[in-house]
Amino acid sequence: MTRQDLIALIRERRSFLCVGLDTDPAKMPAHLQGERDGVFRFNRAIVDATIDLCVAYKPNIAFYEALGLEGLRQLKLTMDYIHSLKKPVFTIADAKRGDIGNTSERYARAFLDPKGDFNFDAITVAPYMGADSVQPFTVYDGKWVILLALTSNKGAFDFQLSEGREGTPLYQRVLQTSKQWGNEDNMMYVVGATKADMLADVRRIVPGSFLLVPGVGAQGGSLEEVCRYGLNGDCGLLVNSSRGIIYASNEMDFAEAAAREAQKLQQQMAAVL
Secondary structure, X not given: OOHHHHHHHHHXXXXXXXXXXXXXXXHOOOOOOOOOOHHHHHHHHHHHHHOOOOOEEEEEHHHHHOOHHHHHHHHHHHHXXXXXXXXXXXXXXXXXXXXXHHHHHHHHHHHHOOOOOOOOOEEEEOOOOOHHHHHHHXXXXXXXXXXXXXXXXXXXHHHOOOEOOOOOEHHHHHXXXXXXXXXXXXXXXXXXHHHHHHHHXXXXXXXXXXXXXXXXXXXXXXXHHHHHHHOEOOEOEEEEEOHHHHOOOOOXXXXXXXXXXXXXXXXXXXHHO
């Protein structure tokens, strides 16, 4: 999905919502626990209930890898189903990969290759190892790198906000340097919703880039604050909610409950747009 495709989709659905498919079998409704393809059946129901309200889905790969080969099969079933739908949607592998060149090439092939098992539109990547760990992810046309910049966890203060000799926080150096590795058509950045007041500084460095913003909902981030500081002329935001949507109910009505929570956010986003 190209940048223009994504912008058009946001305008069409009046939404910049990303639904995180962080599917934990222990939190699924009881009637799906222990069932063959229960994870896929849960994901399919969530997708069917929310696809008109969002523009992106973001499976967190750890939830599937933790289930071994069976988990990866559930992920493939999920991606195959999403790709089979006639409604376009942006897909993100939340894998946070990052290694030296030839290893990154394999990670990129595993998740982004159109001929591969998953064929995601984008993948989250850690920038700590520098250019040669990131650039292999940029070789596929229409695919995106989503670089970790400023995250919501407590440990973000350990490195991301530390200042070097020039007094510049590390996350700002990451933003500035990474502009040499990609462009606004193939690189986004992760900026946590609980750091919303810092979005103004992020926008000063990458004014035109898309930002993936997790943390709205269960983690306490404010959509209003994110929009105040993060919106640009093309919207420029993908705001993710995972637990607040997919676990809105653990009863038989889980999909309907997910749709209601997604619609609340979509309506707020439509008003903003």
